[in-house]
Amino acid sequence: MTSTMSMTTSATVILAAMVAAYVLAKILKLSTELSILAAALVGGLIGGAGIPARHIVEGAFTYLDICLIFITATLFMNLLKEAGGIAFVIRRVVQRFHHRKALLFIMLAVVMLIPGMLTGAGSVTVLIVGGLVASVLGYMGIPKPKAAAIVFVIAGLSAAAPPVSLWAMLTAAGVNMPYVGFFLPLMIPCLLLALATIFILGWKAKPADLDQILKELPEAPPGMSWFKIALPFLLFFALVVAGRIWPFDFPILGLPLMFAAAAAITLALSPVHINVLDVSRRTVHQLLPLIGTLTCVGILVQIMTLTGARGLIAISVVTLPVMVVILTLFLTLPISETVLMWGAAPVLGVPLVLLFNTINLNPIVALAGMSIIWPLGDALPPTAIIGRLTVETVGMKEKYGTFLKYCIVPAILIIIVGTLMVVFSKKLAFLTVF
């Protein structure tokens, strides 16, 4: 770009070229990750930076630590599944609660929330427990598209739920705000909305026929027990808590090492033989689209920052009328999620929080409200990564649209709650205690 051109014009041209590159890459059937990468590379070229190796690689570093959290947490979950722990939990929950629909629903919702809470990824919830939960729901007379909708919506909420909520973490990091105080503002809506979802969509379910379910659910290996499942979780929480109680005596472990420790315990306690190398390899393969997204988004954000495209988005957002911004969150957040996945947080979330800060909203509650809306975008075509993953895992044969239709009611509920959290963030500030 020539220096005579105004900053706005030049950044607009660069941004337009990046969007065009993204769309073209999509038309050429490139994956979302590579389309993001293509947009970044074109942005560098049009922006006059050529192929800036330093910036590309530096951008790729942005989420390295989060990728490590992802890999270790998912490895932990996968090992637990291989050891038969997940099947054990589902069987026991069904056995105990099969004649009491309400309790069974509550237990299933909680079981679905945990993997995503710990890993920050809805896809992990879908992959680890989605299939099993859907089959239980199936025995209760819930059609597959409806079961898929339940799994998808709760998986999205599980990803937004604390302690690992990537949208909130990435946005907070982008505005130099501590990721502290988010637990309740995220946990309360996620839990309540997850329950609302399973009860609304599962309203017509009949009590399950226990014998048939137990016959068809995978067997838990003999020797598996609640103790063996609880121990790795207890270890994980003990490490987190120890770091907080004795911060100056306890070594700094970091989340990846804590998850790795939980994974090691799971492995040691497993009643069946597990090929760790194979599970690890499959875990990395399974996570490739996710860590690929994070890496490519890091590159994209770096190039957008380098060329001024990020500034253009930021300045455009913060100078819009506030009410317009808030009332269109239900569109802008899911759409940005469809295009950029977590990249939506640093690109759109950061200027939004800056804007909310300037008008004296509580940034933590507002960001928590936004964080529960974001994952809805994962069901929207063309990318619909987690939506498609859910449909496949559940084994749904119907049209994708049928599944989407069932998502609408809980989605509207989530949008309303999320938007209200933004609007009334100041009144809800008392939730930001830890």
Next chain:
Amino acid sequence: MIITWLYYLLVAYVVVLMVWNLIRSRKWQEEVLYVVVLLPFVLRLLRLK
């Protein structure tokens, strides 16, 4: 100190897994993505960044 070493070990393990998957991959898009994802892991391992 020991913990930092464990992190380098963890990164090395992930690099091995990724390279293994990269070698076995048959889809070009996946291969490109593995190479991109490997960049930060490899450079951290080499203590370049």
Next chain:
Amino acid sequence: MNTLRKTIIIALGLVLAAFAGISFRASRFLKEPVVAGPSVARVATLGEYFAPIKGTANDANVFFLEGAKPGGTVLVLGGTHPEEPAGRLTTWILAENAVLDQGRIIVLNSTNRSASTVTRPSGAYPATYTIKTDWGGQTFRMGDRWSNPLDQWPDPEVYIHYPSKQNLAYMDIRNLNRDWPGRPNGTLTEKTCYALIQLINKEAVDIVIDLHEAELQYPVISTIVAHPKGLDIAAMASMTLSDEEFKIGMEKSPAELRGLSHREIGDFTKAIPLLFESPEPFLDATRGRTDARLLLEGKDDFVVRAGKRGLLFEKIDAKGWPIDVRVGRHCSTLIQVLSVWSADHADKAVIMTGVPKYAEIIQKGVGAFLHDPAKSDPKKIYYE
């Protein structure tokens, strides 16, 4: 076919990694010369005050500028946040030019040296920046706000400040200005603060000046932040400066924000800590194209637009905030603080000449006060 394709993809990745790796390494190990000025009596390193720092990335040079007459001692910290270049450049001007008549000035150009060896992922910072001089130019490492992860890794899941137990963002455990007063068995950055506290005690420092810059969207800007025991000095300096040279505010260090130099140094030592902030549009989140030009010229249309919307805490127009203005503010503020202090403490006075003021730096440029290492006595050259 498959193998060929794979080989090409891997080779391209390796080329990219190689170019980037070379660049990272080059900026990390770039040597920045300091030509010790007329009053530099000796040069120590931080490790001499706390052995575990010895040989680490943060074993920074400590310049002792001493006058013939005994007086007070002032410690000037540049590069607490290396991404705020006005702070480091001010320490260069000091170390290379200041003439002490009375008292001592101790200068650290790279207080968090580790942070000066890295740039922030997704920040798109330039690797280095160059200040023009008559003899060509001097190149500096860009640096970041946080210590290099190669020197301190991993981060905790939440950073709990010692000793207040306040919860802070996890990455701020690598932020030197959140780690005060530091702890001897902590992370590298915490140990660095601890070493600095040892230095302050051992050298009986009277005033600590921590040089910073801030984004215009940040409410603490163009100001002197003072510990309660330094409020009178800050108030007097800010009044005189606002009257005679440029507008600068004054504020009290909030008691509830922990880990900051202007709070903890005051609470944990006898010294009076003051922190100077000058405006750096390069740090604003709404900034446009990110490069060394923006860093040094401080001109940005988007930041100007944010200002028109009333989102900023400092004025900005098309002229921007050039580095000469920002360094000029720091130098004049320092001179003013010394003069206020010396007027009230004759026996502990620190009398300094040779350091240019605001107007002179704007007129001649920062580069006019950097010395050519090629033409200097090699024994006087120290590398940061």
